[in-house]
Amino acid sequence: MRKITLFALMLSFLSISVMAQKPLIKEELIGRHDIKLESEIMTPEVLWSFGRLGDIQVSPDGKQILYGVSYYSKDMNRSNRELFVIDIDGKNQKQITNTGFGEYNAVWRPDGKKIGFICAADGEMQIWEMDATGENREQVSYVKGGLGGFKYSPDQNQILFIKEVKLDETVADMYTDLPKSSGRVNNDLMYRHWDHWVDSYTHIFVAPYVLNKMGKEVDIMPGEKWETPMKPFGGMEQINWTPDGKTIAYTCRKKQGMEYSISTNSDIYFYNIDTKKTTNMTEGMMGYDMAPVFSPDGKMMAWESMERDGYEADKQRLFTLNLETGEKTYHTEDFDQMAHGLSFSEDGKSIYFISDWHATDEIYQLTLKDNKIRKITEGVHNYQAVTQAGKQLIAQRVSMSKPAEIYAVDPKTGKDTELSFENKHLLSQLKFGEVTKRWVETTDNKQMLVWVILPPNFDKSKKYPGLLYCQGGPQGTVSQFWSYRWNFQMMAANDYVIVAPNRRGLPGFGQEWLEQISGDYGGQNMKDYLAAIDNVKEESWVDETRLGAVGASYGGFSVYWLAGHHNKRFKAFIAHDGMFNLEQQYLETEEMWFVNWDLGGPFWDKHNHTAQRSYANSPHNFVQYWDTPIMVIHGELDYRIVASQGMAAYNAAVLRGIPAEYLYFPDENHWVLQPQNGILWQRRFYNWLDKWLKE
Numbered sequence: 001m002r003k004i005t006l007f008a009l010m011l012s013f014l015s016i017s018v019m020a021q022k023p024l025i026k027e028e029l030i031g032r033h034d035i036k037l038e039s040e041i042m043t044p045e046v047l048w049s050f051g052r053l054g055d056i057q058v059s060p061d062g063k064q065i066l067y068g069v070s071y072y073s074k075d076m077n078r079s080n081r082e083l084f085v086i087d088i089d090g091k092n093q094k095q096i097t098n099t100g101f102g103e104y105n106a107v108w109r110p111d112g113k114k115i116g117f118i119c120a121a122d123g124e125m126q127i128w129e130m131d132a133t134g135e136n137r138e139q140v141s142y143v144k145g146g147l148g149g150f151k152y153s154p155d156q157n158q159i160l161f162i163k164e165v166k167l168d169e170t171v172a173d174m175y176t177d178l179p180k181s182s183g184r185v186n187n188d189l190m191y192r193h194w195d196h197w198v199d200s201y202t203h204i205f206v207a208p209y210v211l212n213k214m215g216k217e218v219d220i221m222p223g224e225k226w227e228t229p230m231k232p233f234g235g236m237e238q239i240n241w242t243p244d245g246k247t248i249a250y251t252c253r254k255k256q257g258m259e260y261s262i263s264t265n266s267d268i269y270f271y272n273i274d275t276k277k278t279t280n281m282t283e284g285m286m287g288y289d290m291a292p293v294f295s296p297d298g299k300m301m302a303w304e305s306m307e308r309d310g311y312e313a314d315k316q317r318l319f320t321l322n323l324e325t326g327e328k329t330y331h332t333e334d335f336d337q338m339a340h341g342l343s344f345s346e347d348g349k350s351i352y353f354i355s356d357w358h359a360t361d362e363i364y365q366l367t368l369k370d371n372k373i374r375k376i377t378e379g380v381h382n383y384q385a386v387t388q389a390g391k392q393l394i395a396q397r398v399s400m401s402k403p404a405e406i407y408a409v410d411p412k413t414g415k416d417t418e419l420s421f422e423n424k425h426l427l428s429q430l431k432f433g434e435v436t437k438r439w440v441e442t443t444d445n446k447q448m449l450v451w452v453i454l455p456p457n458f459d460k461s462k463k464y465p466g467l468l469y470c471q472g473g474p475q476g477t478v479s480q481f482w483s484y485r486w487n488f489q490m491m492a493a494n495d496y497v498i499v500a501p502n503r504r505g506l507p508g509f510g511q512e513w514l515e516q517i518s519g520d521y522g523g524q525n526m527k528d529y530l531a532a533i534d535n536v537k538e539e540s541w542v543d544e545t546r547l548g549a550v551g552a553s554y555g556g557f558s559v560y561w562l563a564g565h566h567n568k569r570f571k572a573f574i575a576h577d578g579m580f581n582l583e584q585q586y587l588e589t590e591e592m593w594f595v596n597w598d599l600g601g602p603f604w605d606k607h608n609h610t611a612q613r614s615y616a617n618s619p620h621n622f623v624q625y626w627d628t629p630i631m632v633i634h635g636e637l638d639y640r641i642v643a644s645q646g647m648a649a650y651n652a653a654v655l656r657g658i659p660a661e662y663l664y665f666p667d668e669n670h671w672v673l674q675p676q677n678g679i680l681w682q683r684r685f686y687n688w689l690d691k692w693l694k695e
Contacts, residue, residue: 031071033425040431042493044682048072048675051422053404058389060112072675090419096134105149110156141214149236155245159209164200167225188257194232195637195669202227220271228252237291243298247272251290261592265309268292287314295348302342310593313475316340336510343387352386356508359449359479377414382480398482401432431456433492440535443527450532453488453498463543465693468533469500470551470558474517478502494686499536503528519600519610522561522617546693552576564622572692576633577641580649582618588642623652629659631688635668
């Protein structure tokens, strides 16, 4: 249910980190690179010990790379983020912060002489600056209530930042004699979103900047009851300065209430600093338009665009706008892939971007003169971000066997060289299973790519239990991602063979493959799951009498559905944050565009064939066929798929006399973000599987 950006996850982790209101330096929170492991096999504790690298920033002179790493402490049950710099050739790496309150949104000042960042050293998130050595820290902003992300203007005369603005009346405002009332009065939809109640709107503020000091700020969206970046996943990539520093470009869906709830129509707006005028630059383009970037000469804007309103998994297209002529160009019309993470070349003649094809995310180059697209990299990995630095590209890369690190990439050959080595000390002590790829024929005679991850110390003469991994989204991706919950190497470390199919409804195989799933829940994609596990279970080293199926979100729905249709293939199930009753889901979720598009509309529309087929395939309609032990996991703060869905599934299993377990988190949302909860999740996950598949 939406592919999640790394920036969005960083914001979620930030909510844990800012619990520290004063410096609190502990080894567990500042990162250690001398950890000695007791075993070469991954454990939950080791998984949570990895440093989580991200937010790569190349210095203005192209000589250094700035980046952050988040570290987690099980004992303190929170995270902390530290900053590092490294030379562009990978030499002279240095940790430039060493605190317990975390440093975020770190960027180079345009003149390259300072690094700006946000931290809560005095209890509120404010902008600070320091030398590239980490010395001479100095607070720049003093914004009441704190602030979010920020960006310097290219001419360094101004700073924009985001801050929450309260515009709606609360009960205390309506009834001043009831200051302690906890009631909420709602008169429209979108009163809550993913994991928070909508009490405020994120606005952009702009302020003059003199070295190491920010002047009085001005809200550029006064009184407007909409936000930018767009919640819940938008970050500072949705806001940018034009190169001349005269205009702010921002992404916004200027709708409210039910209209907001049923639409994905966001646009890119220009706000002129001098005239205070706002102009919609993508008016008439009906889907998501977001993430504006500009050519170095300021003559062209590129952005990511979806065509259809209400379809959040539509093709992510690459568009440019000639700011002198107003001409818009659709560059990826004949390119049956997504395009994201756009970055202009230094000469402005091409655009680099990331695209998923056949379950890996690679770097591509669009040449603007002839509109030709060239694939630069190839391998078993995912690139997550790319920017040019002189004759090379600087990129962030992960795989199923390695968390994020920084790489230099030759734009001509695609050859890459690792620069950062943040987690080398742990990876060198661990033994991972082999990640293999196979093509499986589906029931409708198509070819499906399936990842098969083998246990460490794999012995083909043995028989291993197998796990079918069911992907969420539903239009997520089973590419070479590294997860801190659904980690394939963690699963394989417990002596399971993992089967991860790229079933119908996933990107990287063309739009037809991606879009087939909409309106067909419980249909062909479920047959794809079964085709994958049926193929792999024929291997001599898989015990077909010990198979399990696991998944979250749409993957949780998949588990619930398979529980009523698997014909005794599986011996254990685990569903996390899954949809159980689709009729209830239609009325409980908040982004109505999602259920309108993917389920086909409301269940009361009896003349809508697509909708009626969707609700007829709701897992709760097949509980009478459940016969297999099932574990249910859910978080109370999940407003996307509310906790009652998990409770209902668990209760149904118990009432049916089926062995069941319910793992409930009162303080987690659609994910599990706190270290101790994450470790508990892993322990109960494998305790359940081992009980039914190994004992």
